[in-house]
Amino acid sequence: MTTIISALQAVKQRIAYAAMQAGREPQDIRLLAVSKTFSAEAVREAFQAGQAAFGESYVQEAVDKIATLADLPLEWHFIGPLQSNKTRLVAEHFNWVHSVDRAKIADRLSSARPVALPPLQVCLEVNVSGEASKGGISPRELEALATHVRALPRLQLRGLMAIPAATDDAALQRRQFREVRELFDGLNHKGFKLDTLSIGMSNDLESAIAEGATIVRIGTAIFGTRNMRR
Ligand SMILES: *Cc1c(COP(=O)(O)O)cnc(C)c1O
Numbered sequence: 691m692t693t694i695i696s697a698l699q700a701v702k703q704r705i706a707y708a709a710m711q712a713g714r715e716p717q718d719i720r721l722l723a724v725s726k727t728f729s730a731e732a733v734r735e736a737f738q739a740g741q742a743a744f745g746e747s748y749v750q751e752a753v754d755k756i757a758t759l760a761d762l763p764l765e766w767h768f769i770g771p772l773q774s775n776k777t778r779l780v781a782e783h784f785n786w787v788h789s790v791d792r793a794k795i796a797d798r799l800s801s802a803r804p805v806a807l808p809p810l811q812v813c814l815e816v817n818v819s820g821e822a823s824k825g826g827i828s829p830r831e832l833e834a835l836a837t838h839v840r841a842l843p844r845l846q847l848r849g850l851m852a853i854p855a856a857t858d859d860a861a862l863q864r865r866q867f868r869e870v871r872e873l874f875d876g877l878n879h880k881g882f883k884l885d886t887l888s889i890g891m892s893n894d895l896e897s898a899i900a901e902g903a904t905i906v907r908i909g910t911a912i913f914g915t916r917n918m919r920r
Contacts, residue, residue: 694732695739697912698723705906708899719899722767724909726751727916730758736912737762745769745788745907749776756783769851769907771825778802786811788851788888788907791827796839803844812845813888818869819855826852829873836877849886849904850874856893863897871902
């Protein structure tokens with residue numbers, strides 16, 4: 691049986707190898723361990739193996755886990771679909787949100803962010819798969835949203851996140867990630883100071899790193915297969 695510690699080690703090796711292949715420094719790619727559906731004990735085990743940043747997708751599950759683990763210096767990233775009525779909990783309990791895809795959600799996060807905390811670190815989720823069922827702002831509307839979010843006082847706009855259509859075709863993975871990368875470069879060219887490209891999951895982290903990922907979000911390859919939705 692694979693333990694979390696050996697799985698984490700293997701993922702770090704994949705990241706280091708992909709960075710080397712891409713001529714990049716491994717330390718320029720942050721590993722976000724996606725712990726959704728897994729227990730607080732699994733997170734504790736990963737922390738003991740040196741992992742401090744965790745991603746969650748379901749608000750109530752995450753808030754419970756964060757409370758259970760309040761004794762550890764963890765960094766929490768919200769990466770799931772975000773509904774208006776959950777923005778307060780997210781603004782109060784997380785350090786980062788990767789899935790901001792409309793102005794209304796951004797406004798609510800900014801007003802609910804407690805003044806005692808640093809600004810919420812935000813990525814805009816962009817839909818490059820063209821699948822209407824998926825979240826994310828369309829590339830066409832991205833710049834307007836970025837302009838809006840940049841002006842909000844309690845949010846700090848850090849970059850872009852995307853979840854491309856799942857495929858084992860590496861060329862297709864690369865093409866979809868490249869589109870996100872070009873949007874990222876385009877915004878920076880217009881004066882946005884973005885430093886975060888949150889792309890790449892268990893199946894496609896090599897392609898994402900080749901296209902410039904600075905955060906990879908890895909669940910299955912660390913914690914195993916998720917067999918329940920929450
Ligand atoms: C679940 C999830 C992940 C992790 O996916 P794996 O394939 O298990 O690595 C990454 N990003 C988001 C947004 C997710 O919801």
